[in-house]
Each structure stands twice: as C-alpha cells, then as structure tokens.
Amino acid sequence: MSGKISANTDPTGYNMSDPKDKNNELEILRTRNKEGDNSGSGSKRAVSRCSRLTAVCLGLLCVLLLTVIMVMWVKFTSERDQLQTRNYNLTIERDQLQTSNYNLTKERDQLQTSYINLITERDYLQTRYNILSSERYELEITYLELTKETNQLKKENEHLQKSQYTNCE
Template identity: 50%
Template sequence: MSKTMVEDNDSSTMKILDIDDDTHSMTRTRDGVKYSVHFQWWKRPYKVAALCLGLLCVLLLAGIIGLGVHFTGQHYSPERDQLQTSYNNMTKERDQLQINYSTLTKERDLLQTSFSTLTKERDQLQTSYSTLTKERDQLQTSYSTLTKDRDQLQRETIRLNKKLKGRPCHEGWIKFETSCYFFSTVNKTWEESRMDCIRREAHLVIINNREEQVFINGLNGANKQIWIGLTDTIAEGTWKWVDGTPLTTTYWGDGQPNSWKETEQDCGEFVHRSTDPGDWNDDGCSVEQYCVCEK
C-alpha cells in the first residue's frame, strides 16, 4: 500500500510517502533544501502493544487448542480402545458369519439338489403307482370275469355230472360216480395200453381222489400190477397224467418212484393191496401188463 501526503506553502513543501506496510518515508523541502526521513512502524508504541497483544492471543489460542487436544486424547483414549476392540470383534464376527453363510449356501445347494432328486423319484414312483393301480384294476376286472366264468363252469359241471350219473355205461364197462371204467384182460406195454384206451374213446385211468383209488384197487386182482395214466417221459422226475395235468394227490408206495437199479422206469402202475387202497409204483414202460381205461 502507498500513501502520499504533500504540503505546499511559500517557504516549504512536505511530502509523506508510505513505501509499504513496514517502512514509511517523509520528505520535506524548505528554502530550497530537501530533507528526507525514513522510519519504521514498530517504533510507534501503540503498534507494539497491539502486536504483543496479538501474539498473546495467538499463544493463548494455541495453549487452549493444545490443552483441548491433550484432554480429549486422555478422555477418549479408553473409548477409542474399546471401540477398536469392538471393531475387531465385529470384524471377526463378520468373517465368521461370512464363513457360515458360505457353508449354509453350500448346504442349501446340496439340499436343493437332494430335493430335486427326491422330486424326480417321487414323480417316478407316482407314475409307477398310477401304472400299478391301472394294472391292479385290470387284474381285478379280469379276476371278477374269471370268477364269474368259474362259477358258471362249476354250475355247468354239476349239471353235467348229474346228467352223467344217470347215463349208463357200455357193455363191459363199470360205472363209478360220473365215469365208466374198462379193465383189460390182455397184457400190453404202457404205450400200447394208452393207444388201446384211445381206440375205445377213453384214456388210461386218472385217479383224482381216495374214493377212486379204492375203487380201482377193488377192480384189480390180488397182487397184480396194472397200467394207469401216469408218466414222466417228457421231463424226468416230473410226473403228470396223460391229459397233461400235474399230480395233486399221490399214492406212491414206500420209496417210490425210485427208478430201480437206475433203469428207465418212466411209467406208472397201480399195485393192488388187500389191507389199504393200493399204491403206485414206477416201472419200465416196455413191461406188458393189464390196464384200466376211463371215460
């Protein structure tokens, strides 16, 4: 900042110039002589006092700030440590929660996969159940139909049996229940006997129950063997009647059938017994003996 003061009169001229804020210059000219004086502001007492007061204020403010910082540091240091500890704990908890979250996410994915698998299996089982239910219903329908057919056949069988019981047998045949029986008097092999019965429109006797067994035993003479319609020629050890039906009731003798001496004994014969209803024995099909035909 520059400041100029000029005084003019007849005998003198004065100029005051402010060179800057710190230095001032005063020039005076009198009677042709020029005087120049330079002085500094601090040489002025009131400005020195103001400067000291300002410095004191600055020092006081610095002291107050320092005391405030020191007091604040001492007062908040435990709280800061506590907050730091809490922060560290929360950081650890956050990390642990992150680990738990990752673990739970994996478990959730596994459970989701298991759920999807179980859902597919459930759907497959549901489909199988529906299929089985339909098959069961179809079988139930078939069973009901077969039951009706069976009942009808049973009624028809009863009717025919009543009719057959009243039917007389041909000459030379013996009546028993609903069947007629022919006792041969010529010795033949099992196969020849079977063919002879067929020519008579009959078959080798098929024994279905004890009553029929007792009846055949009574027809046969003492200690005689006769061919019956029993064979295992198709499958060794699997005995069946000549009409293909399996055995339901058997009257094999002790130790029979035995294929005696490992010979081919694939045809069944009836052995007369006087004290019981007779029994069966396996024998070679080429043996010639009597037979009983049934129709």
C-alpha cells in the first residue's frame, strides 16, 4: 500500500492508481469468495434486507403521500365548487339588489316630483284662498255698508212716507 493519498484512493485506503494495490484488492475479494466468508455475506444480507425495508417504507410513504394528495384534491375541488356556487348566488343577489335600488331610486324621484307638484299646488291654493278671503272680507264690509245704507234708506223712506202721509192729511 502506498503512503500517498490521492483522488484515486478508495474508502479502504488503497490507492487505485497503484497496480499493486489493485492486485491486492482483487486478491482479498477472491479469497473471501473462496473461503465463503460468512461475515461478508451476512452483511450483504443485512444490507439487502435493509434496502428492501427502505424500499417498502418509501413505497408506503409514496402511497400515503398519493392518498393525502388525492384527499386534499377532493377537498379543494369541493371547496372550490362551494365557493363558485356562493359567488354565483352572491352575484345574483347583487344584481337583484341593484335592480331593487334602481327601482326604489326611480320611485323616490317620482315621489319627489309629485311632492314638488303638490307643494306648488298647495301654494297656489293658499294664495287663491288668501285672495278669496280678502275678497270675502271686502264683500262682507260692502254688504254691511249696503245693509246699513239700506236700513238708512228704509228709515228715510218710512220717514218720508210718514211725512207725506201727515202732509196729506
């Protein structure tokens, strides 16, 4: 074995570039195979068993991972469908509310116009009432004056008739 350590050194410390080390390595492997070294084959079985166990565990983990992915996909799809349905229902409700708001706004505007027309008509009627009240008051005064004058004339007429009747006698 060489004292140099290089990139061609394997884990056992043999220098692979040195032909003597290669030959020694090959000789050791042949000897083990001829002698039937149980420790080497036992470790190979243990490694093989460990590899199988690792492969089975990895397979089970893959199956578990695939199951989790499928369950999550089903759940995601279900939630997505529920959200789409809810979004659709909310869109319909929003449209209905917008239509209702439009109709109520239109009705409010009509009521406001009607209210303004009624206020205008009320003001006109109030003015008309005030004019008629004033005319009535003037007519009452005129009536009272005429009644007074009529009474005055009646008295004068009676007085004249009495005086004429007395003068004729």
